[in-house]
Amino acid sequence: ETGVTQSPTHLIKTRGQQVTLRCSSQSGHNTVSWYQQALGQGPQFIFQYYREEENGRGNFPPRFSGLQFPNYSSELNVNALELDDSALYLCASSFPGVEQFFGPGTRLTVL
Amino acid sequence: AQTVTQSQPEMSVQEAETVTLSCTYDTSESNYYLFWYKQPPSRQMILVIRQEAYKQQNATENRFSVNFQKAAKSFSLKISDSQLGDTAMYFCAFTQPGAGSYQLTFGKGTKLSVIP
Numbered sequence: 001e002t003g004v005t006q007s008p009t010h011l012i013k014t015r016g017q018q019v020t021l022r023c024s025s026q027s028g029h030n031t032v033s034w035y036q037q038a039l040g041q042g043p044q045f046i047f048q049y050y051r052e053e054e055n056g057r058g059n060f061p062p063r064f065s066g067l068q069f070p071n072y073s074s075e076l077n078v079n080a081l082e083l084d085d086s087a088l089y090l091c092a093s094s095f096p097g098v099e100q101f102f103g104p105g106t107r108l109t110v111l
Numbered sequence: 112a113q114t115v116t117q118s119q120p121e122m123s124v125q126e127a128e129t130v131t132l133s134c135t136y137d138t139s140e141s142n143y144y145l146f147w148y149k150q151p152p153s154r155q156m157i158l159v160i161r162q163e164a165y166k167q168q169n170a171t172e173n174r175f176s177v178n179f180q181k182a183a184k185s186f187s188l189k190i191s192d193s194q195l196g197d198t199a200m201y202f203c204a205f206t207q208p209g210a211g212s213y214q215l216t217f218g219k220g221t222k223l224s225v226i227p
Contacts, residue, residue, distance in 0.1 A: 056212030
Protein backbone atom coordinates (compact mmCIF):
# COMPACT_ATOMS: atom_id res chain seq x y z
CA GLU A 1 0.00 0.00 0.00
CA THR A 2 1.47 3.34 -1.07
CA GLY A 3 1.29 6.16 1.44
CA VAL A 4 0.69 9.85 0.84
CA THR A 5 3.42 11.48 -1.21
CA GLN A 6 4.10 15.15 -1.83
CA SER A 7 6.30 17.04 -4.25
CA PRO A 8 8.52 18.90 -4.25
CA THR A 9 10.19 18.34 -0.88
CA HIS A 10 11.16 21.97 -0.62
CA LEU A 11 11.30 25.03 -2.80
CA ILE A 12 12.19 28.68 -2.69
CA LYS A 13 10.14 31.43 -4.32
CA THR A 14 10.17 35.20 -4.28
CA ARG A 15 7.37 37.46 -3.15
CA GLY A 16 4.67 37.93 -5.78
CA GLN A 17 5.35 34.64 -7.55
CA GLN A 18 2.97 31.73 -7.89
CA VAL A 19 3.55 28.17 -6.67
CA THR A 20 1.96 24.76 -7.19
CA LEU A 21 2.36 21.95 -4.70
CA ARG A 22 1.34 18.38 -5.46
CA CYS A 23 -0.04 15.50 -3.44
CA SER A 24 -0.79 11.88 -4.25
CA SER A 25 -3.30 10.34 -1.91
CA GLN A 26 -2.96 6.95 -0.28
CA SER A 27 -4.34 4.07 -2.30
CA GLY A 28 -8.12 3.80 -1.87
CA HIS A 29 -8.55 7.30 -0.45
CA ASN A 30 -10.80 9.80 -2.25
CA THR A 31 -10.49 12.80 0.06
CA VAL A 32 -7.52 15.15 0.33
CA SER A 33 -6.99 17.92 2.88
CA TRP A 34 -4.30 20.60 2.88
CA TYR A 35 -2.78 22.21 5.96
CA GLN A 36 -0.31 25.05 6.47
CA GLN A 37 2.16 24.70 9.34
CA ALA A 38 4.10 27.85 10.16
CA LEU A 39 7.34 27.46 12.08
CA GLY A 40 6.67 26.58 15.72
CA GLN A 41 2.93 26.26 15.20
CA GLY A 42 0.38 23.52 14.74
CA PRO A 43 -1.03 22.89 11.27
CA GLN A 44 -3.93 25.02 10.11
CA PHE A 45 -6.63 23.70 7.79
CA ILE A 46 -6.66 25.29 4.34
CA PHE A 47 -9.27 23.25 2.47
CA GLN A 48 -10.46 19.76 1.65
CA TYR A 49 -11.39 18.09 -1.63
CA TYR A 50 -13.76 15.17 -1.97
CA ARG A 51 -14.40 13.61 -5.37
CA GLU A 52 -12.94 16.64 -7.16
CA GLU A 53 -15.12 19.19 -5.30
CA GLU A 54 -14.06 21.57 -2.54
CA ASN A 55 -15.64 20.21 0.63
CA GLY A 56 -14.71 22.69 3.34
CA ARG A 57 -12.38 25.65 3.62
CA GLY A 58 -10.48 27.27 6.47
CA ASN A 59 -9.72 30.93 6.99
CA PHE A 60 -7.42 31.41 3.99
CA PRO A 61 -7.73 34.05 1.24
CA PRO A 62 -8.85 33.16 -2.30
CA ARG A 63 -5.28 33.27 -3.60
CA PHE A 64 -5.03 29.82 -2.03
CA SER A 65 -6.78 27.49 -4.45
CA GLY A 66 -6.79 23.81 -5.21
CA LEU A 67 -7.72 21.02 -7.51
CA GLN A 68 -8.42 17.35 -7.20
CA PHE A 69 -8.04 15.05 -10.17
CA PRO A 70 -10.00 11.92 -11.13
CA ASN A 71 -7.25 9.74 -9.62
CA TYR A 72 -7.76 11.72 -6.37
CA SER A 73 -4.35 13.36 -6.46
CA SER A 74 -4.44 17.06 -5.64
CA GLU A 75 -2.72 20.38 -6.19
CA LEU A 76 -2.46 23.42 -3.96
CA ASN A 77 -1.87 26.69 -5.79
CA VAL A 78 -0.85 29.90 -4.10
CA ASN A 79 -0.81 33.14 -6.09
CA ALA A 80 0.89 36.44 -5.25
CA LEU A 81 3.14 34.87 -2.65
CA GLU A 82 3.75 36.78 0.56
CA LEU A 83 6.55 36.37 3.07
CA ASP A 84 4.06 34.94 5.60
CA ASP A 85 3.29 32.09 3.21
CA SER A 86 6.63 30.56 4.18
CA ALA A 87 5.64 27.32 5.92
CA LEU A 88 5.45 23.56 5.75
CA TYR A 89 2.47 22.52 3.63
CA LEU A 90 0.98 19.19 4.60
CA CYS A 91 -1.37 17.06 2.58
CA ALA A 92 -3.54 14.40 4.20
CA SER A 93 -5.77 11.80 2.62
CA SER A 94 -8.71 9.86 3.96
CA PHE A 95 -11.42 7.50 2.79
CA PRO A 96 -13.29 9.89 3.72
CA GLY A 97 -13.70 9.58 7.40
CA VAL A 98 -12.25 10.69 10.63
CA GLU A 99 -8.72 9.37 10.28
CA GLN A 100 -6.37 11.35 8.05
CA PHE A 101 -2.99 10.11 6.84
CA PHE A 102 -0.35 12.73 6.25
CA GLY A 103 2.40 13.10 3.70
CA PRO A 104 5.91 14.31 4.51
CA GLY A 105 5.12 17.89 3.54
CA THR A 106 6.59 20.54 1.24
CA ARG A 107 8.73 23.23 2.82
CA LEU A 108 8.05 26.56 1.05
CA THR A 109 10.34 29.53 1.61
CA VAL A 110 9.30 32.92 0.26
CA LEU A 111 12.06 35.53 -0.04
CA ALA B 112 -15.10 27.94 16.87
CA GLN B 113 -13.26 25.01 18.35
CA THR B 114 -9.91 25.62 20.03
CA VAL B 115 -7.22 23.26 21.24
CA THR B 116 -4.72 24.34 23.88
CA GLN B 117 -1.45 22.65 24.78
CA SER B 118 0.03 24.46 27.75
CA GLN B 119 3.42 22.73 27.78
CA PRO B 120 5.66 24.04 24.97
CA GLU B 121 8.50 21.70 25.94
CA MET B 122 8.96 18.66 28.14
CA SER B 123 11.71 16.16 28.80
CA VAL B 124 11.73 12.67 30.25
CA GLN B 125 14.36 10.10 31.08
CA GLU B 126 14.45 6.99 28.95
CA ALA B 127 12.18 4.25 30.38
CA GLU B 128 10.23 6.74 32.49
CA THR B 129 6.62 7.88 32.07
CA VAL B 130 5.52 11.30 30.86
CA THR B 131 2.11 12.95 30.47
CA LEU B 132 1.32 15.64 27.90
CA SER B 133 -1.66 17.90 28.51
CA CYS B 134 -4.35 19.13 26.16
CA THR B 135 -7.59 21.00 26.68
CA TYR B 136 -10.19 21.85 24.07
CA ASP B 137 -13.30 23.90 23.74
CA THR B 138 -16.44 22.89 21.89
CA SER B 139 -20.18 23.06 22.32
CA GLU B 140 -20.71 19.86 20.38
CA SER B 141 -21.25 16.41 21.87
CA ASN B 142 -20.08 14.32 18.91
CA TYR B 143 -16.41 14.74 18.15
CA TYR B 144 -13.05 13.00 17.96
CA LEU B 145 -9.70 13.72 19.57
CA PHE B 146 -6.26 12.71 18.41
CA TRP B 147 -2.64 12.81 19.36
CA TYR B 148 -0.22 13.14 16.45
CA LYS B 149 3.54 12.78 16.59
CA GLN B 150 5.80 14.82 14.28
CA PRO B 151 9.45 13.73 14.38
CA PRO B 152 12.21 15.80 12.75
CA SER B 153 11.41 14.01 9.50
CA ARG B 154 8.23 16.21 9.51
CA GLN B 155 5.75 13.43 8.74
CA MET B 156 2.70 13.65 10.99
CA ILE B 157 1.96 10.22 12.47
CA LEU B 158 -1.25 9.31 14.27
CA VAL B 159 -0.49 8.04 17.77
CA ILE B 160 -3.93 7.50 19.24
CA ARG B 161 -7.54 8.54 18.80
CA GLN B 162 -10.54 8.87 21.09
CA GLU B 163 -14.23 9.06 20.19
CA ALA B 164 -16.16 11.42 22.48
CA TYR B 165 -19.04 8.96 22.85
CA LYS B 166 -16.74 6.29 24.29
CA GLN B 167 -16.23 6.40 28.03
CA GLN B 168 -13.30 4.02 27.94
CA ASN B 169 -9.92 5.66 27.50
CA ALA B 170 -8.04 4.63 24.35
CA THR B 171 -4.80 2.68 24.61
CA GLU B 172 -2.19 1.82 21.98
CA ASN B 173 0.72 -0.17 23.39
CA ARG B 174 2.81 2.29 25.46
CA PHE B 175 0.46 5.19 24.71
CA SER B 176 -2.75 5.87 26.59
CA VAL B 177 -5.06 8.80 27.10
CA ASN B 178 -6.98 10.26 30.00
CA PHE B 179 -10.17 11.63 28.47
CA GLN B 180 -12.20 13.82 30.81
CA LYS B 181 -15.20 14.93 28.75
CA ALA B 182 -16.78 17.21 31.34
CA ALA B 183 -13.48 18.99 31.92
CA LYS B 184 -12.70 18.99 28.17
CA SER B 185 -9.30 17.53 28.89
CA PHE B 186 -7.40 14.98 26.82
CA SER B 187 -3.94 14.07 28.09
CA LEU B 188 -1.46 11.60 26.60
CA LYS B 189 0.60 9.27 28.76
CA ILE B 190 3.70 7.68 27.32
CA SER B 191 5.03 4.77 29.35
CA ASP B 192 8.53 3.31 29.13
CA SER B 193 9.71 6.28 27.06
CA GLN B 194 12.10 5.47 24.23
CA LEU B 195 14.58 7.64 22.36
CA GLY B 196 12.40 7.30 19.26
CA ASP B 197 9.58 9.08 21.09
CA THR B 198 11.51 12.35 20.77
CA ALA B 199 9.27 14.54 18.61
CA MET B 200 6.67 17.28 18.54
CA TYR B 201 3.31 16.05 19.79
CA PHE B 202 0.11 17.70 18.63
CA CYS B 203 -3.33 17.34 20.10
CA ALA B 204 -6.08 17.64 17.48
CA PHE B 205 -9.87 17.83 17.37
CA THR B 206 -12.43 17.15 14.69
CA GLN B 207 -16.17 16.81 14.38
CA PRO B 208 -18.57 15.93 11.58
CA GLY B 209 -19.58 19.00 9.63
CA ALA B 210 -21.06 18.85 6.14
CA GLY B 211 -18.92 15.78 5.53
CA SER B 212 -15.66 17.60 6.17
CA TYR B 213 -13.60 16.29 9.07
CA GLN B 214 -11.17 19.18 9.25
CA LEU B 215 -8.63 18.92 12.04
CA THR B 216 -7.98 21.71 14.53
CA PHE B 217 -4.54 21.40 16.11
CA GLY B 218 -2.91 22.77 19.22
CA LYS B 219 0.48 24.46 19.07
CA GLY B 220 2.30 21.33 20.09
CA THR B 221 4.58 20.07 22.85
CA LYS B 222 8.21 19.33 22.08
CA LEU B 223 9.17 16.13 23.90
CA SER B 224 12.79 15.17 24.43
CA VAL B 225 13.69 11.71 25.72
CA ILE B 226 17.02 11.78 27.51
CA PRO B 227 19.26 8.70 27.52
